[in-house]
Amino acid sequence: MAKRRRLTPARPDFFSGDPVPAAGAARAPIAQVAGDVAMTAAFEEVQSELQTAHREGRMVLSLPLDSVKVDYLIRDRMACNSEEMDALKESLRARGQQAPVEVTDLGGGVYGLISGWRRLRALKELHEETGGLARFGQVQALLRLPADRSAAYVAMVEENEIRADLSFYERARIVVKAVSEGVYDSDKQALQSLFSTASFSKRSKVKSFMPLVQALDGVLRYPALIPEKLGLALSKGLSEDTGFAKRLTADLKPGADMSPEVERKVLEAALSPKTSPAPKAPNPQKSEPVSPHGAPSDMPDPFMIATGIRISARRGRVELEGDGVNPGLIERLQDWLRSQG
CATH class of the missing domain: 3.90.1530.10 (Conserved hypothetical protein from pyrococcus furiosus pfu- 392566-001, ParB domain)
Structure with a gap:
């Protein structure tokens, strides 16, 4: 028996002339959805x-x-x-x-x-x-x-420590201001946080400038120009003398025009030793033992003979005391004594 052959259905457009979309031209619904999902996922990524x-x-x-x-x-x-x-x-x-x-x-x-x-x-x-x-x-x-704001201040300080040559006054000022703004609870906390990467020596100098900022910020016209040595000396004076800030403020004459050079001279002059009043002349009515050189041989009560130096003397003994008695004075005194033969 002959094997039957399966016939292929006729193309519907064979006689009409209308084209039929080629196989694969139209996407199945599931493929369209999958493509849209992939595109959306890529966009979201x-x-x-x-x-x-x-x-x-x-x-x-x-x-x-x-x-x-x-x-x-x-x-x-x-x-x-x-x-x-x-x-x-x-x-x-x-x-x-x-x-x-x-x-x-x-x-x-x-x-x-x-x-x-x-x-x-x-x-x-x-x-x-x-x-x-x-x-x-x-x-x-x-x-x-x-x-928080503390982290923002740290970022600002670190940026400027790298890029800018800030003065010690400016560094100390940001510590003082950050505390006054409530960003930090104490000067110590602010100093250690803002300058955590700085050396101990630098942090120490910043701390030393803080009394100067606290006493004269707003009074000084050119504080960023104050050199390190002068600033440290001014801070020391402010810490040791409660009336120093008031006198210095008066010398700086707030509101008056003043150049950077003049302001610096005012600050330096404030640190210069003042001329001490001359000791009172001895009472001529009172007889005192006199040394061969015409000076009293006994001065049991110390008196100021020069700035920062008090002297007292008894027969066979002379004593000097005060802040002015330093290695430099002792060396000069030794030289003078040797020159006397």
């Missing part, structure tokens, strides 16, 4: 990565200058050298902003400046000088999310 990069400060933001609050933190830098600012502005004109500032999101499109005060100020000045040129109207920034 990219979006999540972008949000994470934004949150972690790995994405540079372009922010309007007015959206950044400069006074979010009390700045540690008190002044800016005009020559350095001019050089920064020239760099911004020629190459644009190369390093972003650091900000934190305060909500509502407002950001608080953590670090980069000089760059932001330079951009603002350029924006004003150029009549509002658009390229200077935005600041490039990295978003930071400090755990």
Whole structure:
């Protein structure tokens, strides 16, 4: 018996001339759904990565200058050298902003400046000088999310310790201000937190400048220019003499014009030893034993013979005492005695 052959159905368009979609041209519903799901997942993954990069400060933001609050933190830098600012502005004109500032999101499109005060100020000045040129109207920034204000202050200080040459007065001032703002409970806590990476010697000097900040901040016109040695001496004087701050404030004449050079001379003069009043002349009515050189041979009660030096004498004995009796005086006295033969 012959094997039957299976016939293939005729193509429906064979006679009509209407084309029939080729096999595979139309996607099955399940394939369409799977493709849409994969595309949505990929988009969400990219979006999540972008949000994470934004949150972690790995994405540079372009922010309007007015959206950044400069006074979010009390700045540690008190002044800016005009020559350095001019050089920064020239760099911004020629190459644009190369390093972003650091900000934190305060909500509502407002950001608080953590670090980069000089760059932001330079951009603002350029924006004003150029009549509002658009390229200077935005600041490039990295978003930071400090755990609290203490962490924000630490970030600012660490940034400036690397980039800026801050004076010891400016360093001490940010410690004092952070405590007064309630960021820290004590000077010690603020000092150790803000300058945790600094050497013990540097922290000690910052601490030594704090009495100067506490007594004269707002009175001094150019505190950032006070050199280390002068500042330490002034702080010592303020700590040891309760009336020193009042006298120094009067000498500085608040409200009057004064150049940096004049202010420094006033500060140095305040530390200079004052001329001591001459000792009272001996009473001519009172007879005293007189030495062969015409001076009283016995002075049992010490009196001030020079600044910081008191002297008393008895037959065969002379005593000097006071802060002025130091190795230098002793050495000079020995030289003088040797010269007497």
